[in-house]
Amino acid sequence: MKFTDYLLYLLSGTFFGFVLMKSEVVSWFRIQEMFRFDAFHMYGIIGTAILVGMISIQLIKKFNTTDRKGNPVVIAPKDSSQTKRYILGGTVFGLGWALLGACPGPMFALLGSGLTIMIVPILAATLGTYFYGVMQQKLPH
């Protein structure tokens, strides 16, 4: 990767982190509100994000667009031959999401906003990922 690549990824991440803060997606309270079905806010965000992502992918596929270096865009499908891992892993993720009130993007954004305690969930999530690596062969997928 060249310097320009790094810079573009860094700027994209900055942009994403900024939107996560401004839209209050990073808020523990907003996640509580979402799982209690008390407000449309989070559903509106996730719903319109999917809509825009979906239209974009359809356009990329229809016009066979390239990336900025001229390579054809490759959109890899998820492995749908497995199902248990998605429902089981997803459920574990959901338990954590509703408890911590932050998914991975917001964890980093909140740390950046000066909430130093977020180092603990970030380390814990890294440990959780490591534990998955250790247990992978023994888990149903």
Next chain:
Amino acid sequence: MLDFLYQPWPWYVAGPIIGLMVPLLFYIGNKPFGISSNFRHICAACDPAGIEFFKYDWKSGTWNLVLGAGVLIGGFLGGMIFANPEPINLASSTISDLRALGISDFSGFVPSDLFNWEALGSGTGIMVLAVGGFLVGFGARYAGGCTSGHAISGLSNLQLASLIAVIGFFIGGLLMTYVLLPLIL
């Protein structure tokens, strides 16, 4: 214009912008939008035991780590420099539910009595911060993605796998919110 940077953004502004991350990353370098793989790259970079799942060149994930570093900067800009001084405009029913569970400070992004270093001395603090984080990390890798990778990237590409994962997110989330959280808080 500057006012706009200090104010909270409504869902119809923020959602479409987040959705644009998908084509943006495909355009920049043919990359699928996702954040949680960073935890795997960190493990792979320092795996002490030679676990199979972490035997790959973690440097292939440098772009993702740089994206994550950007999210930190974005958090700094959005939460410090252009911070909104007003409390979040939450639904009153959520506030009363949470008050009943003992949450009293609604002024910040997170409940201040749970998200501080002293909270690590209490069982509740350890559950929320450490166990919560662990479950997010474990679950994201088991499911093969988090909110960005499955809910946004995956559903945008009409992936059945992602739909199943998102249903799982809600099974777990509702179970935590309605059954377990009242016991933990």
